[in-house]
Amino acid sequence: MTKSELIQKLSSNHPDLRADDLEKLVNTIFEEITTTLAEGGRVELRGFGAFSVRERAARKGRNPRTGVAVSVPAKRVPFFKTGKELRTRINK
Amino acid sequence: MSSKTVTRMDLAEAVYHEVGLTRKAAQDLVDQVIEELCKVLEKGETLKISTFGNFSVRSKRQRVGRNPKTGVEVPIAPRKVLSFRASHILKDRMNGSKK
Numbered sequence: 001m002t003k004s005e006l007i008q009k010l011s012s013n014h015p016d017l018r019a020d021d022l023e024k025l026v027n028t029i030f031e032e033i034t035t036t037l038a039e040g041g042r043v044e045l046r047g048f049g050a051f052s053v054r055e056r057a058a059r060k061g062r063n064p065r066t067g068v069a070v071s072v073p074a075k076r077v078p079f080f081k082t083g084k085e086l087r088t089r090i091n092k
Numbered sequence: 093m094s095s096k097t098v099t100r101m102d103l104a105e106a107v108y109h110e111v112g113l114t115r116k117a118a119q120d121l122v123d124q125v126i127e128e129l130c131k132v133l134e135k136g137e138t139l140k141i142s143t144f145g146n147f148s149v150r151s152k153r154q155r156v157g158r159n160p161k162t163g164v165e166v167p168i169a170p171r172k173v174l175s176f177r178a179s180h181i182l183k184d185r186m187n188g189s190k191k
């Protein structure tokens with residue numbers, strides 16, 4: 001399922017609501033998660049999972065094609081941990 | 093850098109400010125969106141959220157594990173796990189890009 005299919009699904013469940021409001025709703029949810037992670041925060045959605053930030057130290061990498069050593073700077077990466085409830089549901 | 097934890101309630105609050113809905117409706121809809129995501133993944137379907145990332149369900153084969161405390165070997169049953177792959181846009185935004 002893609003984001004637009006998700007919006008369509010919500011729209012068919014809610015004929016009373018405007019499709020562009022539902023689009024705004026879905027975008028706001030993911031934008032809020034993105035902003036929080038960009039600020040180094042954590043997002044915890046009970047029943048679904050939690051998003052957090054992990055730090056990756058700088059390291060020496062190598063271009064696999066040319067073999068030239070390059071330094072890879074430290075960076076932050078998003079991490080998602082599946083919630084207990086969803087993990088169980090996936091394995092049902 | 094903040095270390096706050098954002099919850100469903102905060103998402104509902106953001107929605108309330110962005111979309112012309114009541115607080116109650118915003119809360120219900122946030123819950124419904126999350127439940128819809130769960131339903132899709134429960135079916136084993138991949139979820140693609142452009143600019144954010146993809147969620148996919150992967151099957152793991154049975155393997156032998158070991159209780160780290162006792163050293164006793166135990167079989168780990170085949171199972172499904174959910175993996176999240178962040179989009180480049182999300183990764184870039186976490187590393188200082190304003191885009």
